[in-house]
Amino acid sequence: MAGNVQGESQFDVIVVGSGAGAMTSALVAADNGLSVLVVEKSDKYGGTSSISGGGIWIPNNHHFAAKGGKDSYDKALQYLKAATGGVVPETRLRAYLDNAPKMIRHLEAKSRVRYAVAEKYPDYYQHLAGSLPGGRTLDPELFDTSVLGDELPHLRQGAPSNLLMGRIAWTARQAHKAMSREFGWRFMVLGLMLRFKLDFKWRRKSKFDRRAALGTALIASLRRSLQDRKVPLWLKTEFRELVVDGGRVCGVRVVREGREVEIRARRGVIFGSGGFEQNQTLRERYLPQPTQAGWSATPPGNNMGAALEAGIAAGAATALLDKAWWAPTIRVPKEEKPRGVFAERAFPGAIVVNGRGKRFVNEAAPYLEFVEAMYKDQQASGAKSIPAWVVFDASFRFNYAMGPLMPAQIMPDSRLRKEWLGTVYWKAPTLAELAAQIGVDPLGLEETARKMNEYARTGVDSEFMRGGNVFDRYYGDTNVKPNPCLAPVQKGPFYAMRLDAGDIGTKGGLLTNEHAQVVREDGLPIPGLYAVGNCSAAVMGLGYPGAGATLGPAMTFGYVAANHIAAAA
Known part of the structure; x- marks a missing residue:
């Protein structure tokens, strides 16, 4: 294959991918005086980071401390050990806790990235020792995208639901x-x-809006910071394989402008190219069934697992390949990808049921555990819970959003697209008629609604304890008493929407050490190869400790990788 390569160039560091972890790697490498190239397969930069909420989970961050917040290294480590399920070496957990606060301080001191603490956003597992009711998640500030100049049209924009x-x-x-x-x-x-x-x-x-928000704001600020450093970004440049010489990774082969090009990396290659969730073959090989790339909330055609396959070919070990960053999704016709359903499940008056019309999970649970419950219920009870159905009444419809449906007080049914009826949402005057439309047992659904109405009256969900902790209540309606997550389902017409077993990326990938180096099965690093973000096996292990527990580690280990390369140089 080398004989077919046309053209050659050299940089100290080559970064594959343009999400938050990749761009942080490139920025920190440039700050260390290294020459850097970023290559991106798509014609848009930002990857799944740009369509995300942009939050980063950073224990012991300086923003929380400045507001009088109380956190500690030992408390965070205790929580992480429990939340990750014991499958991640403590050296990696400590590397994260050691470097995450340093990473965000570096970015805010030397780049255009700006964050503020989301004081009320709790850790996801409030029952675990070491969790906090808020303060570890940082939320990106708005960013004026007009400063991106000619590169603004190439910025991957967030979902409409983010605005x-x-x-x-x-x-x-x-x-x-x-x-x-x-x-x-x-x-x-x-x-x-x-x-x-x-x-x-x-x-x-x-x-x-000229201002970007959430993940798009993060990506825009990172890209503008790379522009300040004159770091090149090659779009429409597809990674094909690693260049390995004497066991050391020393470059990549890419396809650019229809030609295969070899680019040499004097110091190292950093994979930051996302997971494999858009590759149906790999999904069927690794993930639980049923599984569909079309259920994923990530951009189609990207995140095909090229880094994973190249790393394996180079002798890399892998881990967590049967795991994903699960999130239920709703498909909307003519939209590029499904929409994740994150907050709406906690609003009072919505229930989620399986084919028997029965609830099987706390609707307000973290999204990873919510989809895991869908798989567990399908396998254990035989009831069809993939897809599941979220059901609500006219009162909920008037007051709250659900997926693409804005509250009826803003967007009544008469203003909804006609083609959405029977595809995005189903509607009927009674629960029994609604159940018939969506193929759910009507008696089961009516009994479930009866139970929920009683729970709403008493404020106690005796089945799943919805609204029983500070995380559940974060998105509850503060005006609803006695439980902000519980309301009756009794006023017609009634509505249903389909929930698929979606994701915001895969969680398994190339195994790395505390320096973000990709390692072999014997634990020894592959010289010159690093991986961050969803192409690496998640430092968060089996869990999802808090909002930003994907981007936080991606950016932190991007910071770690760049500094490790610079120190070796």
């Missing part, structure tokens, strides 16, 4: 205030809308 009214940028903190209907939320929303409306100059150019 207010599908157009207006808001932080996760602001979105939470609106969704939980905290005091003053209406005035806040009006202020955001007014800010957008008065930006006349920008609105003549685009129907979207």
Whole structure:
């Protein structure tokens, strides 16, 4: 194959991928005086990071401490050991806790990346020792994308559901205030809308806000920081294989502008190219069944597992290949990818049922555990829970969003697209008629609703304890008593929406050590090869400790990898 290679160039570090972990790697490498190239398969940069919430889970962060928050290294380590399920070496856990606070301080001191603490966003597993009711998740500030210049059209934009009214940028903190209907939320929303409306100059150019939010804000700020350092980003450059010489990774072969090109890396190659969730063959080989790439909330055609297969070919060990960052999804016709359903499941008055019309999980549970419960119920009870169905009544429909359906007080049924009825949502005057439409046992559904109505009255869900901890209540309606996550399902018409066993990326991949070096089965590193993010086996092991537990490690180990390469150089 080498004989077919045309052209050759050299850099100290080559980064494959353009998500948050990849860009952090490139930025820190450049700050260490190394020459860097970033290559990206797509015609858009940002990967799945750009369509995410952009949060990062950083124990002992300086933002929380500045507001008087109390955290400790030992408490965070205790929590991580429990949350990860004992499958991750303590050296890797400590490497994360040691470097995560340093990483965010470095970025905020030397780049355009800016974060604020989400004080109220709790760790996901409140029953585990060492968890906190808030303060470890950081939320990106809004970022003015006009500074990206000619590269703005190539920025991967977040999902419409990440924007207010599908157009207006808001932080996760602001979105939470609106969704939980905290005091003053209406005035806040009006202020955001007014800010957008008065930006006349920008609105003549685009129907979207000039400001990026959430993951798009993070990616935009990282890319602008790389522009400041004159770090090149090659789009539409597909990674094909590693160049290995004498057991050391010394470059990559890519296809660019229709030609295969070999690029040499004097110091190292860093994989930051995402998982394999869009590769149906690999999904069927590794993930639980049934599985469909079309259920994933990540961009189609990307994240095909090229880094995983190249690493295995180079002798890398792997781990956690049967795991994913699960999240239930809703398919919307004509949209590029399904939408993840994260917060809406906690709103009072929505229930999730299987084919027997029975609940099988706390609807407000973390999204990873929610989909795991879908698989477990399908296998254990024989009831069809893939897909599952979220069911709600007219009161819920009026007050709350669900997937692409904005509250009816903003977007009544008459304004919904006609083709959505029977594809995105189902509607009927009674629960029995609704059950018949979606193939669910009507008696089971009616009994489930009867139970939920009683739970709403008493405030106690005796089956799954929904609303029984601070994480559940984070997205509950603060105005609903006695339990902000429980309300009756009794007022017709009734609605249902299909929930698939989706994901926001795979969790398994190339095994790495505490320096982000890819290792062989014997634990020895493959010289010159590093992996961060979803192409590596997650440092979070079996769990999902808190919001930002994907991007936080990706960026942290990107920071670690770049510094390790620089130190070796």
